[in-house]
Amino acid sequence: MTENSAAAAASSSAPVAPRRPTERRHHGDTVADPYEWLRAKDEPEVIAHLEAENAYTSARTAHLEGLRTRIFAEIKGRTQESDLSVPTRLGSWWYYGRTVEGRQYGIQCRAPLAAADDWTPPELSADVDVPGEQVLLDANVEADGHEFFAVGSFEVSTDGTRMLYGVDVEGDERYTLRVRDLGTGQNLPDEIPGTSAGASFSPDGRFIVYTTVDDAWRPDTVWLHELGTPVADDAKLFYEPDEKYWVGAGFTRSEKYLVIGVGSSITSEEWLVDAADLRQPPRVVWPRVEGVEYDSDHAVVDGQDVLYILHNQDALDFELVRVAASDPSGPREIVLPHRPGVRLLGLSTFRDVAVLGYRREGLARIGLFDYATGAVTELDFDEPLYAARVAGNPEWAPPVLRMGYASFVTPGTVYDYDLATGAKLLRKRQPVLGGYDPADYGQSREWATAADGTRVPISLVWKRSFGDPGGAPRPLHLYGYGSYEHSIEPGFSVARLSELDRGVVFAVAHVRGGGEMGRQWYEDGKLLHKRNTFTDFVDCARHLVSSGVTTPDRMVAEGGSAGGLLMGAVANLAPELFAGILADVPFVDALTTILDPTLPLTVIEWDEWGDPLHDAGVYAYMKSYTPYENVRDAAYPRILAVTSLNDTRVLYVEPAKWIARLREVGADALLKCEMAAGHGGVSGRYNAWRERAFELAWLLEVVGVAAA
Structure with a gap:
């Protein structure tokens, strides 16, 4: 502990960051930023300040240690710690994951098929040995000696003889790729540092296809590595020079093609390489057109290789067409025409059938697609709110x-x-241990009305023994995101039960900028419509108050990353509506970041937020809402911001500056910075449970049920 942090802990006084204004000039506007110096990550003074913030937060929340311990015990007690996933068949093996009580990380295993025609996965039990089990990757062993550990690539070759895996021990999402011989259990000499996630074996197992990133952490290059050859000799398959585009690569399920995907937020392009000859030049599926997105998958219909392509050219919610794989730019057969309000999400092809994912009436659906007729048969589920997908x-x-x-x-x-x-x-x-019964809990959807008349969906979850929402005001946890067309799906959380069982109602505001209600829902919450995201969330909160579900002094809002921008914005817009704001890795200094094209991922983000560097109108609009620059003299709710020092997506400096600025106006604001983690927070399941227990204990105190 530094002298600064020790003093903060001893006095329980908030650290004060010195004001050292740095001028920023754009479009005739000059801004003196007093805390930009905190960006110097390697400076001892910056590290000392972050440690002081951690010490202060620790001191301010020390009285919650007992509650944190109880919540951690509840999460742990409801979790079957030694467990196995359902085996997935590939080739001659069943592949599955194993967790073991007391160990932070999962273990990847496999066992041989009982027979070649066996498609019924074996029922595995943690306390019974699996015949023929082979441990492929024990992440607990690999993580030994590292504070942080994450796997970004994991794949077994089609013939089952080799495994590749990529490891990150810093949290910066750069992975060292290794290859293991599954016959000997020994790693091969092939080792590739600095890769992005998602490497793949070629179908014949001779090659590895992987991507690397540029200085802005943008995956920009696809490489071909032949096993047993020097990495320096790897062939560059594809390079994308435009800083607005990401690159990725993977093989079709049919193993016929390598698909190289290039994409921004609004434009995409794909290139095909025949998997039988990976050194040939890629050929484009459709040349990119600004604002047109598409995604293709290979199928064989009537003996012919075809591509099914989902695209949005003159089709806001996308349509599905079929083209010849030999001539993708040739005649298009419309298979599923555009239907406004039915957002087509993706087609996953198999030999005999395809699976269509789509959104209708605010929910993601699954349909079986018939190659011969083009008919889609929707799969039914019993609950009014659910999330279902075909995977594995x-x-x-x-x-x-x-x-x-x-x-x-x-x-x-x-x-x-x-x-x-x-x-x-x-x-x-x-399994949810401790006698969990789904019938004890309720879920429903309500609709708030935004100021412009738009109906905004809200999902509610509660424990029935406390009464249905609206019967009497209850403490409430309101979550939101609202960017990148990302939808918050109905999903189960063991940790959430620690709230629900104390009488808290959990709610999700499905605000514009997300994808819940189709592509237009996204378009209406981005660029120069971004404010709709923030005002929708405020209107959802007001609806929950006016309908008697909660009161402002018993409501905490939460969001992370771009949802953290949402949290900062609503704190400025309507601080009186919330008792607390929980912001995880929050994007709260958005204008400063998006103005600097040298920062990780900035140029890519211009399609989402606009380009304030070159457009004065975008600059003025973003400046009007970016949380850090709009902190005002107001009675703010209590605020907890959680960040990570090695986060490459939202840099730690954003919440650090925001908290310092909030303290200037007297806000009760805390910052917790993980010193060995990335955008997803700490690694290891027990560490993650402790982190969530910390956040929930703070939240429960804010809504007035900490003693429960």
């Missing part, structure tokens, strides 16, 4: 499709859908 299906011609399902009250569930009979075969439901 690496085989090209399976007789069953693996699906994941959950709701706010139903724990994560795995089904196999039998293509021959239409039966949903329950394979596993996430």
Whole structure:
């Protein structure tokens, strides 16, 4: 502990960051930023200040230690710590994950098939040995000696003889890629540092396709590495010079093509390489057109290789077309025409059938797509709010499709859908120990009316024994995001039960800028419409107060990353509506970041927020809402900001500056900075549970139920 942090802990006085104004000049506007000096991450004074903030936060929340301990024990007590996932079939093996009580990280394993035609996964038990089990990757062993550990790539070759995995031990999302011989258990000499996530084996197992990032952390180059050859000899398959575009690569499920995807927030482009000859030049599917997004997948129909392409050219909510794989820019057959309000999300192709994902009436749906007729058969589920998707299906011609399902009250569930009979075969439901009964909890959807008349959906979850929402005001936790067309789906959380069981209502404001209500919902909450995201959230909060669900002195708002921008904005717009604001890795100094093209990911973000560097109108609009620059002399709610020193997506300096500015106007604001973590926070499940217990203890005190 530094002298500065020790003094802060001893006196319980908030650290005071010195004011050292740095001038910023754009479009005739001069801003003197007093805390920009905190950006110098390697300066001892900056580290000392962050440590002082941590010490102050620790001192201010020390009285909650007992509650934190209880919440951690509740999360741990409800979790089956030694458990196994449902095995997934690939080749001659069943692949599955294992967790072991007392260990932070998962263990990746496999076991041989009982027979070649076996498609029924074995029912595994943590206390029974699995015949023929082979441990592929024990992350607990790999993480030994590191404060942070994350795996960004993990794949086994089609023939099952080798495994690749990428490891990050800093939190900066740069991974060292390694290859292991699964026969000997030894790593091969091939080791590739500085890769992005998502590397793949070629179908024949001879090559690895991987991506690297530029100085702004943008994946920009696709490489081909031949096993057993020097990394220096790797072939550059594709390079994208435009700073607005990300690059990724992967093989089709059919193993026919390598697909190189290039994309910004509003434009995409794909390139194909025949998997049988990866050194040939890629050929473009459709040349990029500004504002047009598309995604393709390979299928074989009537003996012909075709591409099904989902696109939004003159089709706001997307349409599906079919083209010849040999001539993608040739004639297009419209398979599913554009239907306003039905947002097509993606088509996943298999040999005999495809699965269509789409959104309708605010929920994500799954439909089986028939190649011959183009008909879509929607799969039905019993609950009014749910999240379902097809995932974990690496085989090209399976007789069953693996699906994941959950709701706010139903724990994560795995089904196999039998293509021959239409039966949903329950394979596993996430165990929740301690007598959890979904019937004890309720979920519903309400609608708030925004100032412009737009109806905004709100999801509510509660414990029934405390009464239904609206019967009497209750403490309430309101969550929001509202950017990048990202939808907050109905999902189950073990940690959330510690709130619900104390009488807190959990709510999600599905504000514009997200994707819940289709593409227009996103368009109406981005660029020069971004304020709709913030005012929608405020209107949702007001609705919950006016309808008797809660009161301002018992409501805490939470959001993270771009949702943290939302938190900072609503704190400025309507501080009187909330008792507290919980901001995780918050994007609260958005204008400063988006003005600097040398910072990680900035140029890519111009499609989402606008380009304030070159457009005076965008500059003025962003300056009008960016949280840090709009802190005002007001009675702010209590604020807790959580960040990580090694975050490359939202730099720690943003919340550090924001908290310093809030303290100038007398706000009760705390900053907690993880000194060895990235954008996703701490690594390791027990560490993550402790972190969430810390946040929930603070939240429960703010809404007045800390003693429960």
